[in-house]
Amino acid sequence: MKTYINPPENLWAELLQRPLFSVAELESQVQAILTDIKMSGVHAIRNYTDKFDGVFIRNFAVQEQEIADAISLVDESLKNAIKVAAHNIRKFHESQVPEIKKIETTPGVICWQKPVAIEKVGLYVPGGSAPLFSTVLMLAIPAKIVGCKEIVLCTPPNKEGKIHPAILFAAQLVGVTQIFKLGGVQAIGAMAYGVDVVPKVDKIFGPGNQYVMAAKQIVSRGDVAIDMPAGPSEVAVMADQTANPAFIAADLLSQAEHGPDSQVVLVTNDKSLVEKVDQELERQLNDLPRKAIAERALANSQAVVLENVDDMIDLINGYAPEHLIISMENYLQVAEQIVNAGSVFLGNYTPESAGDYASGTNHTLPTNGWSRSFSGVNIDSFIKKITFQEITPEGMKNLGPVIETMAAAEELDGHKNAVTLRLKEIDNKK
Amino acid sequence: MKTYINPPENLWAELLQRPLFSVAELESQVQAILTDIKMSGVHAIRNYTDKFDGVFIRNFAVQEQEIADAISLVDESLKNAIKVAAHNIRKFHESQVPEIKKIETTPGVICWQKPVAIEKVGLYVPGGSAPLFSTVLMLAIPAKIVGCKEIVLCTPPNKEGKIHPAILFAAQLVGVTQIFKLGGVQAIGAMAYGVDVVPKVDKIFGPGNQYVMAAKQIVSRGDVAIDMPAGPSEVAVMADQTANPAFIAADLLSQAEHGPDSQVVLVTNDKSLVEKVDQELERQLNDLPRKAIAERALANSQAVVLENVDDMIDLINGYAPEHLIISMENYLQVAEQIVNAGSVFLGNYTPESAGDYASGTNHTLPTNGWSRSFSGVNIDSFIKKITFQEITPEGMKNLGPVIETMAAAEELDGHKNAVTLRLKEIDNKK
Numbered sequence: 001m002k003t004y005i006n007p008p009e010n011l012w013a014e015l016l017q018r019p020l021f022s023v024a025e026l027e028s029q030v031q032a033i034l035t036d037i038k039m040s041g042v043h044a045i046r047n048y049t050d051k052f053d054g055v056f057i058r059n060f061a062v063q064e065q066e067i068a069d070a071i072s073l074v075d076e077s078l079k080n081a082i083k084v085a086a087h088n089i090r091k092f093h094e095s096q097v098p099e100i101k102k103i104e105t106t107p108g109v110i111c112w113q114k115p116v117a118i119e120k121v122g123l124y125v126p127g128g129s130a131p132l133f134s135t136v137l138m139l140a141i142p143a144k145i146v147g148c149k150e151i152v153l154c155t156p157p158n159k160e161g162k163i164h165p166a167i168l169f170a171a172q173l174v175g176v177t178q179i180f181k182l183g184g185v186q187a188i189g190a191m192a193y194g195v196d197v198v199p200k201v202d203k204i205f206g207p208g209n210q211y212v213m214a215a216k217q218i219v220s221r222g223d224v225a226i227d228m229p230a231g232p233s234e235v236a237v238m239a240d241q242t243a244n245p246a247f248i249a250a251d252l253l254s255q256a257e258h259g260p261d262s263q264v265v266l267v268t269n270d271k272s273l274v275e276k277v278d279q280e281l282e283r284q285l286n287d288l289p290r291k292a293i294a295e296r297a298l299a300n301s302q303a304v305v306l307e308n309v310d311d312m313i314d315l316i317n318g319y320a321p322e323h324l325i326i327s328m329e330n331y332l333q334v335a336e337q338i339v340n341a342g343s344v345f346l347g348n349y350t351p352e353s354a355g356d357y358a359s360g361t362n363h364t365l366p367t368n369g370w371s372r373s374f375s376g377v378n379i380d381s382f383i384k385k386i387t388f389q390e391i392t393p394e395g396m397k398n399l400g401p402v403i404e405t406m407a408a409a410e411e412l413d414g415h416k417n418a419v420t421l422r423l424k425e426i427d428n429k430k
Numbered sequence: 431m432k433t434y435i436n437p438p439e440n441l442w443a444e445l446l447q448r449p450l451f452s453v454a455e456l457e458s459q460v461q462a463i464l465t466d467i468k469m470s471g472v473h474a475i476r477n478y479t480d481k482f483d484g485v486f487i488r489n490f491a492v493q494e495q496e497i498a499d500a501i502s503l504v505d506e507s508l509k510n511a512i513k514v515a516a517h518n519i520r521k522f523h524e525s526q527v528p529e530i531k532k533i534e535t536t537p538g539v540i541c542w543q544k545p546v547a548i549e550k551v552g553l554y555v556p557g558g559s560a561p562l563f564s565t566v567l568m569l570a571i572p573a574k575i576v577g578c579k580e581i582v583l584c585t586p587p588n589k590e591g592k593i594h595p596a597i598l599f600a601a602q603l604v605g606v607t608q609i610f611k612l613g614g615v616q617a618i619g620a621m622a623y624g625v626d627v628v629p630k631v632d633k634i635f636g637p638g639n640q641y642v643m644a645a646k647q648i649v650s651r652g653d654v655a656i657d658m659p660a661g662p663s664e665v666a667v668m669a670d671q672t673a674n675p676a677f678i679a680a681d682l683l684s685q686a687e688h689g690p691d692s693q694v695v696l697v698t699n700d701k702s703l704v705e706k707v708d709q710e711l712e713r714q715l716n717d718l719p720r721k722a723i724a725e726r727a728l729a730n731s732q733a734v735v736l737e738n739v740d741d742m743i744d745l746i747n748g749y750a751p752e753h754l755i756i757s758m759e760n761y762l763q764v765a766e767q768i769v770n771a772g773s774v775f776l777g778n779y780t781p782e783s784a785g786d787y788a789s790g791t792n793h794t795l796p797t798n799g800w801s802r803s804f805s806g807v808n809i810d811s812f813i814k815k816i817t818f819q820e821i822t823p824e825g826m827k828n829l830g831p832v833i834e835t836m837a838a839a840e841e842l843d844g845h846k847n848a849v850t851l852r853l854k855e856i857d858n859k860k
Contacts, residue, residue, distance in 0.1 A: 130840045
């Protein structure tokens with residue numbers, strides 16, 4: 001790791017600059033595919049699946065028999081692990097469902113906010129070598145808790161036109177309503193516009209490669225909501241002399257193995273720790289099957305030594321990491337002062353991989369500094385909060401004159417008149 | 431109003447099509463201004479203010495003396511009305527602040543979600559003939575409740591380089607930290623990039639004309655978060671024989687006076703009501719100062735008669751209105767079945783203008799069908815919910831094997847190793 005000792009504050013942002021990430025250059029290419037999907041429908045998504053996934057798919061919908069077959073193929077130990085993770089994710093996300101509180105703001109004026117499920121949600125689960133069934137859990141469980149009516153899952157087929165059994169197992173376990181063998185831009189387009197058997201959804205969730213991210217960004221401009229802006233994954237670790245160098249190295253590597261554009265950052269007030277972590281990185285890296293990927297990610301990564309804990313906190317809040325591990329003696333005190341982060345892992349026994357899979361928190365988190373303004377996926381992501389207000393005649397008498405005065409001052413007489421007519425009628429009734 | 435009697439369901443979407451709204455055609459023009467602002471900074475915002483607002487501004491920051499002068503200029507009755515509205519908005523939004531709940535998902539695995547204020551928010555308040563001080567209340571009060579550190583307000587100056595006193599009064603009343611005389615694309619650009627005395631913010635809120643909306647959409651792609659996608663304002667009214675035709679007409683007009691592209695929709699199971707409302711519209715329209723605008727909006731508007739209440743509900747949920755007034759005998763029962771709407775007004779004594787100003791709910795709401803997937807502005811809009819997790823050694827022993835199994839199945843050995851190392855260390859300590 002590149003190491004910086006006590007860099008001045010005005011250089012922090014530059015030191016921690018993320019690998020450049022922009023989907024703008026892919027835009028015209030992705031836009032062309034989306035336009036084709038909008039125009040040519042099922043023919044287009046069949047052609048692109050043939051072209052990009054190397055398989056001709058006649059029926060994109062996964063059939064019940066395929067799901068039943070998949071269930072029998074998944075290892076019992078993996079099934080049990082998935083069930084434990086699902087339990088934890090469900091328990092934590094259920095605790096987030098907001099209550100309805102009726103508030104009388106003025107006598108006779110009652111307001112409340114009601115959480116209502118988004119009706120149709122589309123979940124994208126990327127393909128690639130490994131089956132990301134954990135993402136199925138993270139996106140479908142909260143959708144199910146709030147009662148989304150249609151929970152649509154798209155994931156690319158392999159060259160045999162199949163989906164990995166673990167994905168199908170997870171999807172049926174947590175209540176996905178429809179599964180489609182469809183990946184890439186063609187999946188995003190199908191869910192944004194509604195193509196063939198794939199319904200148009202109200203909101204699209206999930207990670208993906210740069211093409212998928214570009215497609216999500218384009219369709220979000222007018223067709224459908226999306227979960228959050230995208231960027232490569234990242235972790236920051238804050239550590240002091242009480243941290244365990246082997247654990248830190250393992251945590252940094254677990255992030256680095258995601259992809260060559262992943263970024264890992266270590267911030268510490270203990271200079272000697274950096275050397276120990278570097279040694280551990282070297283040692284552990286050799287045993288890692290994804291060594292080549294992790295090595296490239298580490299080349300983008302930094303260790304920063306700052307003597308002062310307050311400076312460490314300021315640096316982290318400025319960086320706004322997706323994942324933050326705090327391996328420090330007073331980790332709860334430090335955590336109190338963190339204002340920009342997606343998900344925070346506290347103490348020496350809370351690795352990021354706990355949150356990636358099974359602690360119960362969501363692993364779909366804001367990257368690229370977006371944790372300054374975005375939350376990770378949570379129950380809110382699957383609901384709208386509709387406001388209601390009910391005013392009694394008494395309430396109108398209390399509040400009506402206020403509304404009239406304000407409407408008149410904003411020169412909106414129609415607004416005022418809607419109150420004046422009611423006040424007159426109430427007076428006449430007496 | 432165009433009236434449709436019992437139209438078949440497959441025609442509903444077409445009948446209720448909104449006036450075409452797209453900012454795409456303005457994009458290159460607005461992008462050019464934004465690029466100029468990014469490159470030339472204060473010179474650019476000065477030039478555009480000169481060009482579009484017709485005034486040369488040397489110092490964009492409103493000074494304390496200007497605020498003090500403004501306070502003395504505002505009518506006492508308006509001040510009092512604004513204070514009552516602010517009280518109600520504060521009371522309702524305070525009730526939305528989420529509690530922290532610590533959840534033990536597995537023994538020794540504790541997860542929680544903590545609401546944390548977005549540090550810097552930028553509020554845009556449009557100019558024009560009337561001073562929209564109500565928008566100041568709606569955006570700044572929730573920002574203040576959650577504790578945003580910088581609450582920046584931009585609003586265009588008049589030709590004398592001044593801002594309306596009511597806006598300044600409202601801003602200082604509710605805790606805006608900095609006010610700038612800056613409107614249009616130049617305000618959005620300044621808050622997105624940070625220009626001169628205007629700081630770069632983390633999220634931009636507020637309504638505006640098509641240029642402002644286009645600018646918000648462009649900067650949201652990489653620079654800053656925004657509140658929600660934009661579109662013209664709209665109201666739908668559901669009414670039965672218990673509704674008051676004069677009230678309905680007044681409510682429709684209060685929406686129609688917003689702008690010629692506003693849309694108003696009346697859905698009723700009482701055919702005779704449509705005629706009565708039409709007569710009232712004609713009568714009330716003549717007294718309206720903004721008659722010309724309202725007339726044009728009414729030309730885009732529809733009355734739909736459907737015999738069946740369930741059909742009325744389905745039509746409304748399909749339309750997904752920004753504002754929904756339910757003037758029906760069983761309004762609470764009907765409201766229970768509404769799944770797509772921004773804000774709902776119940777019964778005969780709850781006009782939309784109550785929510786626009788003073789009931790306590792927010793008036794910044796999703797238009798153009800976005801209420802299918804977006805909430806109106808609320809406390810959530812000004813916070814991130816950061817997740818935390820703390821795992822004890824006992825918790826790691828309980829959950830670690832689950833994480834190991836899942837990570838191995840996803841072929842992420844680095845993720846697995848971060849757990850394995852910790853489990854070994856825990857075992858060795860015994």
